[in-house]
Amino acid sequence: MTERTVASTLDTAELPSHFEDAAHLEEFMSLPTQATIDELATLDGDIVVLGVAGKMGITLARMIKRAAPTKRVIGVARFSEEGSQEHLNSFGVETIVCDLLDPDAVAALPRVANVIYMAGLKFDFRGREGFLWAMNTYVPSLVAEHYRESRIVALSTIHVYPWSDSRRGGVTEDNLPLARPGEYANSVVGRERMFQYFSEINNTPGRLVRFVYAIDMRYGVFQEIADWVYNGVPIPLETGNVNVMWQGDAINHFARLLTRCETPSTPINIGGPETVSVRYLAEAFGREFNKEPIFEGSESESSLTVNCDRAAEELGNPLIPISVMVRWVAHWVRSGGDTYGKPSKFQVRTGVF
Secondary structure (H helix, E strand, C coil): CCCCCCCCCCCCCCCCCCCCCHHHHHHHHCCCCHHHHHHHHCCCCCEEEECCCCCCHHHHHHHHHHHCCCCCEEEEECCCCCCHHHHHHCCCCEEEECCCCCHHHHHCCCCCCEEEECCCCCCCCCCCHHHHHHHHHHHHHHHHHHCCCCEEEEECCHHHCCCECHHHCCECCCCCCCCCCCHHHHHHHHHHHHHHHHHHHHCCCEEEEEECEEEECCECHHHHHHHHHHHCCCEECCCCEECEEEHHHHHHHHHHHHHHCECCCEEEEECCCCCEEHHHHHHHHHHHHCCCCCEECCCCCCECCECCHHHHHHHCCCCCCHHHHHHHHHHHHHCCCCCCCCCCCCCCCCCCC
């Protein structure tokens, strides 16, 4: 392994040509921006991340601890994956094993001033639809009541929105969440409504993060399209455009929203400044691999795309551009890097994942 310099912030980091392994990737992805450091310094109290053991939570908690080393950063999850709790502890993040469906366990959690909520369920709920709704609506109500005197930044999804014509700029926060086909989207509308209800009755400041597709080397739209191109798998085009964001940029924006909570809690679309063509991405990966992409079907007039102008105004645009993400993902796929095996299913149009 070649020696590499560890930057102190994402702003000053020299962008690597590629990532050598998962440790290198996570080290870079958990870099705070200077804006995150400055803004968390103005924030009173400690920070708890609920649902910390997911794909984004571990790098989020690590990044926050790097940005605010004097604050307690507490990660809460079931920690069913062996070693994940110890991994977080090694970065100075405190951990608590907790089943958020247990009201007594939630009531025993330390009350801190700042909460980032990342728990929830999207995939593999068929046959246990009650569990889906409990995780996405009942748990938020327990959390919102327990942390009624805190600030709460709660992760939502762009799946609460209707499909739209991406040529018209995507849907904005002014578009009401729509109960679309599929129980997942409906249940996340319920999640938002629980946080909004308790925010209103308890005067709890918060933000609802309607987040686009995250990009990491190990999962996400880019990884899936790159893998299809590399292995000669036909690429479905009906969902012809996507919104994406580098995970390192995203977690910095999540943390900074703690300083921008509103009462009652309000939604904000978090993502990149542009909508990206699936065909364009496949052709870009084709050039990286010297392979001709195989396409299936044609682009529909509608996609699940959102307008992120409000986030750009409040937080600025992401630092990592599309072209760099393409290069990174191409190298990872070409090198046989590990993946999570959890597809985004961006091409699914039925709402059933």
